[in-house]
Amino acid sequence: MHVQTGTGPGVITPDGCAVDLYALLPPVGEPGVVHAAVPAGASILELGAGAGRVTHPLVALGHPVVAVDESPEMLARVRGVETVRARIQDLRLGRRFDAVLLGSFLVNVADHGLRRRFLEACRDHVDDGGCVLVQRHPPSWFDEAVEGARTLDGITFRLRDLRRPGPGLLAATVEYQMGDRLWTQSFTAERLDDAALAAALAEAGLAVDAYLTGDGSWVRAVPASRGRALGRSPR
Numbered sequence: 001m002h003v004q005t006g007t008g009p010g011v012i013t014p015d016g017c018a019v020d021l022y023a024l025l026p027p028v029g030e031p032g033v034v035h036a037a038v039p040a041g042a043s044i045l046e047l048g049a050g051a052g053r054v055t056h057p058l059v060a061l062g063h064p065v066v067a068v069d070e071s072p073e074m075l076a077r078v079r080g081v082e083t084v085r086a087r088i089q090d091l092r093l094g095r096r097f098d099a100v101l102l103g104s105f106l107v108n109v110a111d112h113g114l115r116r117r118f119l120e121a122c123r124d125h126v127d128d129g130g131c132v133l134v135q136r137h138p139p140s141w142f143d144e145a146v147e148g149a150r151t152l153d154g155i156t157f158r159l160r161d162l163r164r165p166g167p168g169l170l171a172a173t174v175e176y177q178m179g180d181r182l183w184t185q186s187f188t189a190e191r192l193d194d195a196a197l198a199a200a201l202a203e204a205g206l207a208v209d210a211y212l213t214g215d216g217s218w219v220r221a222v223p224a225s226r227g228r229a230l231g232r233s234p235r
Contacts, residue, residue, distance in 0.1 A: 019073045021176055021183045023051040026153045030103055031057035033218050034133055037210075038063075042098035045125050047088045047118070048106055051077035066097070089117035096127045103135040107200070108189040110169060119204035123223065131220050132206055134197075138215040142170050142191040154178055161186070 031054055038044070041062050049055050049067035051074050058065050065081045068091060075083040084093065088106070100122045109115050122132040142164075149158040158175040165171050168191040176183045192200065197219065198208050205224050212218040 018183050018185075019051060019071065019077070020181075022053065022074065023077050024155065024178060025051075025053050025176075026155075027054050027057055028152070030054045030135070031061060033212055034058060034099070034101060035061045035063070037133055037212050037218070037220050038099045038131065042130075044099045044101055045093075045097040046101045046103075047091070047121065048102070048104055049078060049083075050074050050104070052079065052081075054101075054103060055081060066093075088121050089114060091121045091125070093125060096125055096130070098127055098130045100126045100130070100132045102132065105135055105137050105189065107134050107136050107197070108192060110188045110190040115200060116203055119200060119206060122221075123205045126223065128223055128225075131209060131222050133212075134201075134219045134221060136192050136197060136217060136219065137189055138217045139191055139193040140215070142168065142189075145170060145172070147172075 034044070034054070035058065041064075044058060044063050044065045046055055046058070046065055046067050049069050052067065055065050055067045055078055059080050066084060067075065067078050067081050068084045068086055068088065069075050070085060070087045072085055075085055084091070102118060102122055106118055107115060109118070119132075122134075126132050145159070145162060147159050147162050149156055151157070156175075156177045158177070160173050160175065162170070162172040165188070169188060170191070171186070171188040173184055173186045176185075194208075194216065201207060201221050202224060206221040207224040208219060209222045210220045212220055
């Protein structure tokens with residue numbers, strides 16, 4: 001993450017995120033998807049919670065949330081919930097939750113080993129009767145993504161320098177502009193179609209339970225033994 005601003009660079013987290021930016025970003029439907037996918041009042045472990053963009057609406061919807069992030073500056077922006085400073089892959093709370101949330105397209109990380117550790121952390125912390133909610137880039141996005149800009153709540157998002165460096169990979173830079181403040185962040189994401197996602201979940205002891213959105217960007221998974229018992233299968 002590179003930051004250009006008249007007031008200084010601000011705090012950048014170890015994974016390259018600007019705290020000031022993430023404190024400004026609004027939710028874009030995530031809390032509603034999560035709330036509809038779990039029982040009323042379900043306890044939620046949110047992995048990679050950032051500055052509380054999704055956390056705060058979930059609390060308002062009646063969910064007790066434990067917010068996990070490796071950045072103390074991010075967690076300092078989170079209010080009204082228990083916070084835990086930790087890397088997702090190192091998390092060992094010794095507790096389980098009705099639901100574990102892995103959002104922000106973290107599952108699309110191009111490092112297979114890291115992806116597996118993320119999903120194992122989900123399995124380690126979900127109740128046997130609970131669920132894991134995973135947000136991924138829709139598989140079609142990897143073919144359809146183009147450079148361009150859009151504005152939401154006064155923030156302009158601009159995708160540039162888009163390239164496809166290898167099979168199933170998409171790399172680009174995102175610019176975020178609000179007034180005279182400009183942040184840029186580069187990323188590489190790996191396509192996970194339904195079969196690849198199911199295989200990644202299975203490695204961590206999870207199984208697909210339901211696709212929650214029409215584009216397949218949100219998936220609910222359950223412990224694999226329960227999935228077999230229920231006779232679930234992808235779509």
